[in-house]
Structure formats: structure tokens, C-alpha cells
Amino acid sequence: MSVEVTWPKYAWLNGKIVEWDNAKVHVFVHGLHYGTGVFEGIRGYYDNGYIKIFRLRDHILRLFRSAKIIHMEIPYTIDELVEATINLVKANRFGKDIYIRPIAFRGLGSFGLRAKNPVDVAIIAVEFGKYLKKSGIRCTISSWRKPPADSIPIYAKVTGMYLLYHLASLEAAMNGYDEAIMLDVEGYIAEGSGENIFIVKDRKLITPPVYDGILEGITRDTVIKLASEMLGLRVEERRIRREELYTADEAFFTGTAAEITPIIEVDGRTIGRGQIGEVTSQIIELYNMTVLGKIEKYRHWVTELTSSPP
Ligand SMILES: Cc1ncc(COP(=O)(O)O)c(C=O)c1O
Structure with a gap:
């Protein structure tokens, strides 16, 4: 985008x-x-x-x-x-x-x-308003792969690294998709061009582990906490094969810019029912309240400043 x-x-x-x-x-x-x-x-x-x-x-x-x-x-x-x-x-x-x-x-x-x-x-x-469509987006698996952990420090948010994400995002857009999903060198799902990824299977959240060469997203961490502490959902951090993504009940991206963005299609395969899933919408609702400091338990995450436009 x-x-x-x-x-x-x-x-x-x-x-x-x-x-x-x-x-x-x-x-x-x-x-x-x-x-x-x-x-x-x-x-x-x-x-x-x-x-x-x-x-x-x-x-x-x-x-x-x-x-x-x-x-x-x-x-x-x-x-x-x-x-x-x-x-x-x-x-x-x-x-x-x-x-x-x-x-x-x-x-x-x-x-x-x-x-x-x-x-x-x-x-x-x-x-800055919305970054990706909140009603759900169509994604493609990128031809650009995440490099292995010993080739560039993927864990760090380094400017030079974003050439890769620029190319993946551009390629997706040029092919008519909203966003790219990158695989790691072994072919497992890694992340989007500026987002971490989650799938939902039988109301359980699954997301790739940080040590597998993804950015340790702050929204990812927020969602893991909200899902387990507020919704009582199980969260598994493990590798995801692309077939699991294609056949997931629901999938979504997390990121500061993307917030929680439902993924409704990947390379021509509809994810779940092709609309925002039940778990995803519960998480979106909680996330939107959390960022505004409306949930007591997480109020310490919010720095509140008065702001009066001129
Ligand atoms: C490559 C990549 N992955 C994931 C994320 C999501 O991280 P966060 O939730 O901290 O914004 C970002 C955005 O910063 C990113 O650039």
C-alpha cells in the first residue's frame, strides 16, 4: 500500500x-x-x-x-x-x-x-488513516523469500532490510493483490511485507515463532496477550505450512500500520467463508478498545496527550 x-x-x-x-x-x-x-x-x-x-x-x-x-x-x-x-x-x-x-x-x-x-x-x-482494507484483503505468496537468520538481522528493524519488503509489496500490487505473504527459505509462512501473520484453527491461534526469522511485532505481542488473557484462547507459536494457511478457518495480519487486517483470500483460495471470521472480529474489537486505553488492564500501554487542532 x-x-x-x-x-x-x-x-x-x-x-x-x-x-x-x-x-x-x-x-x-x-x-x-x-x-x-x-x-x-x-x-x-x-x-x-x-x-x-x-x-x-x-x-x-x-x-x-x-x-x-x-x-x-x-x-x-x-x-x-x-x-x-x-x-x-x-x-x-x-x-x-x-x-x-x-x-x-x-x-x-x-x-x-x-x-x-x-x-x-x-x-x-x-x-494517517487506515493502511489496509478492514473488510479483508486478498494476498499472494511472494516470489521474494525471507533470508535465513545468518544472512541479515531480520529481528532488527533495519532500513536496508526494507528493500525486500518493498519488492514483495510492489510485486503483489502489480499482480492485483492487496498484500504479499513471504515464505522463509524452507518454505514456511514467515510474514507480510509489514505485518506478522496469524491463522485460526478450531478457535486456536497459530503464528510463526520469532526465532524463525520474523520481526517481533508489538501488535503480535498485543494480540497474543489479548487472545490468551482476555478471550481465553490457546495461542501456539510454531511453523505454519502454506497448505495450513490455505485451509485455515480464519487468517489475519497484525502490525502497527495494518492493525488487525483479515485475510480473506490467498492465491485464489478463499480463507474460511471469505469474510471476517468470528475470532478475528473478537480480536479486532478488543484491539480497538485497547489502543484507546479503554481496557483497564492494558491502560499502561497508552500515552495520553491533550491535542487541540488549531
Ligand atoms: C516486516 C514487518 N513485520 C511485522 C511488522 C509488525 O510489527 P509491529 O506490530 O511492531 O508494528 C512490521 C511493522 O513494523 C514489519 O515491518
Whole structure:
């Protein structure tokens, strides 16, 4: 999916809130040439004069884990980036749902693959609606495979890695599908181009394990907790063969941008009844309440800021 966005008034760059047009770096930054960056995608929901940011600290923690994996020192603390995000969102006075993109990348310095250039950090927040169709999407198994765990750090959310997801997503769109599903090198279901995947079989949730080379999604973790703690469903983390996906009762994607997106068709095979399944709709309902802080048990996941659009 490509998403149209309206530019906001401010961005945050290297410690300061700056006018949107001044949020610039040089064309010679290392991250641009070699994909040496780590980033996050976070959602904030506008609700009656408040922006509610979902699992902000968990996303910033993952940003730091990703950085550590690629030998990158982010020149701020976790608390500083949490606070910077809050200040940027407040400054922009959003009146709609938003998407927040913190990014840290190697900047200007020397040239070459082993250069450990100083790290630039930016935070961008834009108004952002739905990403994938909530009524259910048609998917295709991508010809692009997830690489094995010893070829690139799949567990880290690294900018260079997203060339693969870009190609998979583009290929799906060019072939008339809404989204791609990637297999791992052994042919098991891995994930979407920007989503983790779940199937439902006899009211049990099944999702690929993290150590099998997928991103440890924060929405995935949210769904596992909601399903087991609130709905009393069994959740199994194990490999999934593509035939199991084709014959599942229900299937859905999870992701910050995608939220919970039902999958209703894969390569011409209808999944379940070809509409949002019963378990999926229960999870969607719970998820929508959780992100707005309406479930006491998970309120600590929500950072609530007052926001009055100008
Ligand atoms: C490749 C990939 N898998 C899964 C996800 C879902 O992760 P999360 O739920 O933390 O947004 C994302 C999005 O960040 C992603 O890019």
C-alpha cells in the first residue's frame, strides 16, 4: 500500500523541533547509501481532544535493540526519545489519527562500508488513516523469500532490510493483490511485507515463532496477550505450512500500520467463508478498545496527550 500524507508543521531532528521544510540531511549520509538505519512505526489515535500513543516506550525500546544489533550507538537515552516524541506530537496539534516514525541512521563522516559515522536521529509524525482494507484483503505468496537468520538481522528493524519488503509489496500490487505473504527459505509462512501473520484453527491461534526469522511485532505481542488473557484462547507459536494457511478457518495480519487486517483470500483460495471470521472480529474489537486505553488492564500501554487542532 502507498499512503498519501499531508505534511505536518514540525519534525524533530537531532535534538530539536524544526519546521517541516528544515528537517533535512546531506545526500552523502551513510544511511542513504548503505541502508544503515533503524526505525520504528508507532500509532497515535485521536479520541475526543486526546492523542493516545500506543506502546510508545516498547517501540523506542525495540529501536534501541535494533541499533545494538547493528553496532549503532543512538546519541540519546530511551527517556529522551520518548519525551521528544511526546513534545513533537503536542507541537503539531493533530486532530486525527497519526503515525510516528522515529529513525536513527549513520550520517556524514567518512566513506565506505566499515565507516561508523555519527548517528543522526529524526522523528516524524503525520496524520494517517487506515493502511489496509478492514473488510479483508486478498494476498499472494511472494516470489521474494525471507533470508535465513545468518544472512541479515531480520529481528532488527533495519532500513536496508526494507528493500525486500518493498519488492514483495510492489510485486503483489502489480499482480492485483492487496498484500504479499513471504515464505522463509524452507518454505514456511514467515510474514507480510509489514505485518506478522496469524491463522485460526478450531478457535486456536497459530503464528510463526520469532526465532524463525520474523520481526517481533508489538501488535503480535498485543494480540497474543489479548487472545490468551482476555478471550481465553490457546495461542501456539510454531511453523505454519502454506497448505495450513490455505485451509485455515480464519487468517489475519497484525502490525502497527495494518492493525488487525483479515485475510480473506490467498492465491485464489478463499480463507474460511471469505469474510471476517468470528475470532478475528473478537480480536479486532478488543484491539480497538485497547489502543484507546479503554481496557483497564492494558491502560499502561497508552500515552495520553491533550491535542487541540488549531
Ligand atoms: C516486516 C514487518 N513485520 C511485522 C511488522 C509488525 O510489527 P509491529 O506490530 O511492531 O508494528 C512490521 C511493522 O513494523 C514489519 O515491518
